[in-house]
Amino acid sequence: MLLKVKILDIFSGKPIVVLNKKNFEELEIIGNRIKIVYKNHEIIASVNISESLIEKGEIGVYRDVAQNYSIKNGELVEVVESGIPESLTAIKNKIAGRRLDYKEIYSIIKDVVSGNLSDIEITALIVALNSFGMTIDEAANFARAMVETGRTLKLDSKIILDKHSVGGLSGDKTSLILVPLIASLGYKIPKTSSRAITSAAGTADKASVLMNVNLTIEEMEEVVKKTNGCLVWGGTLHLAPADDVFIRYEYVIGLDPFLLPSIMAKKKAVGATHVVIDIPTGRGVKVKSIGDAEILAKDFLEISKLLGIKVNICVTQGIQPIGYTIGPALEAKEALEFLMRKKDVRDLKNKTINIANALLNLVKRGNYFRAVENALNSNKAERKMREIIEAQGGNKNIKPSDIEIAKYYEDFVSEKDGFVLWIDSGSLNQVARILGCPKDLSAGIVLYKKIGDKVKIGDKILRLYSNSENRIDLALKVVKENGSIGIGKEYDMLIKILREAKMPKKYFILER
């Protein structure tokens, strides 16, 4: 059926068209989907119905669809019944708990990337995968299909290093140090990262304080060729784009069955040959115990073999935030100060050096601690960072004091003498989001004390920054109510007494 396009000034984020009731009935649509054939595109869209806004012979096209495919008002498009997506049989097999082969997995990922599947079908897949799990073989096939259906980075190099943290640890700015450090040693490290999803600051948010992180894949290639490294947002690069779709659903229902294939697909798509996976462990992060980290590590090691990537896993401390800052601008500032040797941050330094050593050991066995420390102490890493900043359109001469921090702040002070017994990284993450992170880059938290530090009544423990005084009040209340920080005698054992059953607030950490 040939229909004349009428563009409607509505954005819905999903492909939707409006048909006149009579045309709709003529098409005998099974379900709710049609296929628009336009130039060399086949667009699957959901159908809404109109009686007069859209006349017989017309098709209402939402503005986002029109923009994505450059469809113009008044053009004719061919509209046909879309049938049932090929991959639906495969999804139903997974719902029934059956193993999927590569053909089935590819059909799913292709339909996900093409927008052929409805919310119902994608959710069903995610929940079924969560219930039944996937074999390593299936995970590797999902990763392959994700790479296959997206773009890839082409660097002319036999050794390409990369690092990934199974995230969620507040204040973890390791990548901002590791990337220039490794690049300064002569290795290519084309780092892509995500913006915060459930956390207060993703690596991309932090880097965006210092440089432009919204690069195209061609721009990214150029930066890496010039400087050996980069710090780029992965969201618009179309590397393994299926994951960018899945993550929107996973966020809503609090599940992340694609953790393993998604991480590995993103690494494979940039051509990484040697990768360190950092698994922070602790109460307030994604992986709670060392045992859980080892189970996850086993999966990573097996899938990486199937994908031909050499991997070392670093199980690291995740019992408190890394360094003394949480929030994009505050963390970028701390990283810059650290690189400039203006500030010593012992846990950040120790973690970075260990991960760098594990990464270099993948290429060739050895002890690299001294070489790595030298690169830091000689400001080699700082100079490399400034090169990267410049290549990504930032100010290469940026000083820590140039970085803008939110205008209001208030301190949380201790009401007791004693020691810091715990710092709940998950709770501080929530507090930072209340303060405005990640949207407001300049909001966040400064920590004056870490676990084990001695504290006196009236000592400052945290400083909360926000551009809204209301948000600071609310955040302070949450710090106190949640017990984000525990202060007491070294031998104080009691965390809390529960007097009535209530549904505990569990933080869902989607950060991978």
Added chain:
Amino acid sequence: MLLKVKILDIFSGKPIVVLNKKNFEELEIIGNRIKIVYKNHEIIASVNISESLIEKGEIGVYRDVAQNYSIKNGELVEVVESGIPESLTAIKNKIAGRRLDYKEIYSIIKDVVSGNLSDIEITALIVALNSFGMTIDEAANFARAMVETGRTLKLDSKIILDKHSVGGLSGDKTSLILVPLIASLGYKIPKTSSRAITSAAGTADKASVLMNVNLTIEEMEEVVKKTNGCLVWGGTLHLAPADDVFIRYEYVIGLDPFLLPSIMAKKKAVGATHVVIDIPTGRGVKVKSIGDAEILAKDFLEISKLLGIKVNICVTQGIQPIGYTIGPALEAKEALEFLMRKKDVRDLKNKTINIANALLNLVKRGNYFRAVENALNSNKAERKMREIIEAQGGNKNIKPSDIEIAKYYEDFVSEKDGFVLWIDSGSLNQVARILGCPKDLSAGIVLYKKIGDKVKIGDKILRLYSNSENRIDLALKVVKENGSIGIGKEYDMLIKILREAKMPKKYFILER
């Protein structure tokens, strides 16, 4: 935020509004939902965005939402951020495989009925329930919550009988006989049924050939008070309306975890005190084996105790269609002929009598076979059927020849001598749908032979009726390709040889 309504002539079947981009940003919406406060309604809606079609200060409301709540153009409505639905925590608990209590279950069902949950959330619940199952306790609580959130039938009677078939058996017109039969014996039987979802004809479709089945709950009460029985479509009565929502999702993904609570909720909502559940068993129906039927029966018996309903389960033969017709009009005609004693249909008669006896035994132990046969043979049941037809606005003097059958037909004839070895009820169901069922009431299939009948080359086996000659050609092809009917020597053992792996077509039977 107060916004001025601008009604948009778009129907989407879901609550959707359009906000101006600036208002959208001001509202700081988490996710994609807002709440409209209008008179005494709170309407949760998904948000689309516009830059000029909807100006700042306006809210675009799709026509179906406006109609449902009688919202007028130009009225002011209050729009607020909707927050996260209360039931989402409960859904996440089920996704994690945990048992839900009544409070959690009620919160889910309430939000489902109010339209507060998105496709993603409802699908996640259904798939998780399918993977993890539900305990009998949870099933009873789902049934209770479904009744609680809908309307109920109020009949002033201590004994209210009902019958339900865990459906999918083609040609099963038992309810059309059983309802007038039981009503003619002086018992109340307020039967509601569904229209076909995956089958060729639901009981409501069949009854609609003889009478109006779209009654309100008040009209239904009146019919039952007058005649003791009724044959009504359950879809618009708002009895356990949550199920009417779930079924739309279950259809798409081919799952039916609500089978047990949905059936029992519908029975509870009409006030049924004594119920027979018929479980046909065979290759082409929902329940494949007698063992499976017994497992399901156990669940029905346990949940009915929790809900205070007396239940007998009849496990019945489901290896071939009941009677000699498939399709709404053909089946209504056969039922009428049977009630009028113009046609003897042995399996239909035997099944109806057995179910009637099992139902009456729930009220008081005894042998009712003779009483039931007498009611059939004396035309008491026929007279009662005509009373019901009249009370539901049909022609009480209707003759079988008054019933309109599709204008084209073609016969499927045997190419072999031998016996009918099998009749695949699921495959014939598909064939009847190709012929136009259930939308075209007059389409369908007449069977000339049943299993065990002797057949000669050239004998008519099936007659296919449709209002489209193309559909008949396609249907005939499917009968032959699928091997819907097996004819051969009595001792022929081979069904088919598979020479290459292919994904078998499994029929999903949602009919309960």
